[in-house]
Amino acid sequence: GGGNWALMDEKTTKLLEDAFLQNVVEFILHSEDGWKYRYNFKEMTQTSIPPNEEHAPKTRNVRRVHDVESV
Numbered sequence: 001g002g003g004n005w006a007l008m009d010e011k012t013t014k015l016l017e018d019a020f021l022q023n024v025v026e027f028i029l030h031s032e033d034g035w036k037y038r039y040n041f042k043e044m045t046q047t048s049i050p051p052n053e054e055h056a057p058k059t060r061n062v063r064r065v066h067d068v069e070s071v
Contacts, residue, residue: 005063020064 019027020041027039034051047059
C-alpha cells in the first residue's frame, strides 16, 4: 500500500523461502484472483503481472527477514 513493508501470509512465505533456499533466481506465484507475481531473488523484487490490460505491471522491492520484530 503506502510504501510500508508488510509481512506475507504463511503459505506464501513458505513457497518463497523454499524457492530461495533452492537457489532459484526467479519464481512465479499464481494468485487465486488471476494475478501472477514474479519474484526475482537476485534483484530482490516482486513484479505484479495483471490478468488483463486494465492494470499495468508494478515492480517493488522485497526483503527477506529472519526476525519479524525487525520489519
